[in-house]
Amino acid sequence: MIGKVKAVLRNLKSKFEPKEGTKGYERRLRRELERVSRTFGGNDTPVLIQTYGKVGSTAIHAAIGRLSGFGSFQTHFITKEGVDEARGIHHDHQRDPIHLKVGDRLREELENRPDKPVKVITIVRDPIARAVSNLFENPNLLPEEVVLKQLPLEEVVALAAEQVTASMAYTEKWFDRELNGLLGFDLFEHPFDKEVGFSIFESGRYQLLAGKLELLAKNGEASLGKFLELGHDLPIERRRSRSATGEASLYDQVREKLILPVELLDEVYGSRVCQYFYTDEEIAKFRKNWE
Numbered sequence: 001m002i003g004k005v006k007a008v009l010r011n012l013k014s015k016f017e018p019k020e021g022t023k024g025y026e027r028r029l030r031r032e033l034e035r036v037s038r039t040f041g042g043n044d045t046p047v048l049i050q051t052y053g054k055v056g057s058t059a060i061h062a063a064i065g066r067l068s069g070f071g072s073f074q075t076h077f078i079t080k081e082g083v084d085e086a087r088g089i090h091h092d093h094q095r096d097p098i099h100l101k102v103g104d105r106l107r108e109e110l111e112n113r114p115d116k117p118v119k120v121i122t123i124v125r126d127p128i129a130r131a132v133s134n135l136f137e138n139p140n141l142l143p144e145e146v147v148l149k150q151l152p153l154e155e156v157v158a159l160a161a162e163q164v165t166a167s168m169a170y171t172e173k174w175f176d177r178e179l180n181g182l183l184g185f186d187l188f189e190h191p192f193d194k195e196v197g198f199s200i201f202e203s204g205r206y207q208l209l210a211g212k213l214e215l216l217a218k219n220g221e222a223s224l225g226k227f228l229e230l231g232h233d234l235p236i237e238r239r240r241s242r243s244a245t246g247e248a249s250l251y252d253q254v255r256e257k258l259i260l261p262v263e264l265l266d267e268v269y270g271s272r273v274c275q276y277f278y279t280d281e282e283i284a285k286f287r288k289n290w291e
Contacts, residue, residue, distance in 0.1 A: 022095075029098050033105050039071025040109040040116055047072045047119045047228075048106065050182065052174040054130045054137060055123040056213045060224065063236045070119075070228065078103045078110075082178050117205050119227065122179055124277050125213040126286045127171065127268055131163035132258065136251055149250055156250065157257045164260065164268065171273055183208060188272060194279045198223035212277055260290045 039046050047070050051057045057074055064072040076099060077083045083103045087096055110118070135148060135156065148156060180186050185203040187210065193199045197215030200223075201208040209227040211220060216236070224234040260268075268274065269283045278286075 025095060025098075029101060032098055032102050035071060036073065036102060036105045036109060039073075040113050044069055044071045045117060045119060046070075046106075046109075047121065048078070049074045049121045050076070050078065050178060051121075051123050052076065052171055052178070054134050055125040056216060057121075057123055059236050059238070060121060060123070060220075063224070063234055064228070067228070067230075067234075073102060073106060075099060075103055075106065076174075077178060078107050079177055079181055080107065082174075083107075115205065117207070120179075120183065120206055120208045121224075121227070122208065122210050123213050123216070124211075124273065127167055127271075127274065128164050128258075128260070128286065128290050131167050132160045132251070132254055134163050134167075135160055135254075153250075153253055153257060156254050160254055160258050161260060164264065168268060168271065172271065175273060182206075188276050192276055194277065194282075196223070200227055210277075214282070255289065258290060262291075265290060 038044075047064055049057045049061050049064075049072060051074075053076055061072050061074040064070055077086050083100050087100055109116075151159075175187070180188075183201075183203045183206050185201075187201065187208070190201055191199070192210065196219050198209060198211035198219055201210065207227070209223065211223060217238070221233040221236055224236070225232050228234060265287050269278075269287060274283060
């Protein structure tokens, strides 16, 4: 169990791994930490886009970042336990991924300013589709000498299946620790609008918008506009299609060839998270992609 969770955490790190030199990294880190303190110490409303990764949160973060009156932060880990566990997979502790240091600073500000209202957004996605995308968006999952597009298709499919299994325990633990633990209430005890795909919840100084990536295009802009009290929808720029990246052929082949055992599908789609967010019809449609 612990090994699987660490594997998924390792998958997340590549997105935030510092690529620039020391000065560039320190400059960017200082800017982000100052932005956290400025947001919590000023009149802007903090918006924590707190997700378990690979669920389309970057587009939402960018859209809110264009607004005035809000400080938007894209995070995965804020609790001390979560940050420490994620930090443990990094060999260079002097250069944590910036999002971990931001998570530390956010936790400090949340503790030091208990009366500051905070908005939180979390998004979910078909877990198997997420696992497949993870391979293509995180090349650092592979050894340095291995290029995904050069592997035999069967090996890529096997890697995708491994990701599905590894992600299950991580996802359940993440919701308990990084969302329920953060908000101080159990999301799963409150009804979610599966048809609209977005619901707003309140707990103390927190207001939470939970939603499904699959309905972001249909209902996300209106839901975000309502959640942020804009008086209008919040336009979200769509990410470029995978075909524009030159990876579409292999990606489509993997999706077509990835056939998972019924027992695994039952476990994935019978999980607490899937049952809470998705309708029976949505789950049946997901399953058809992998049977």
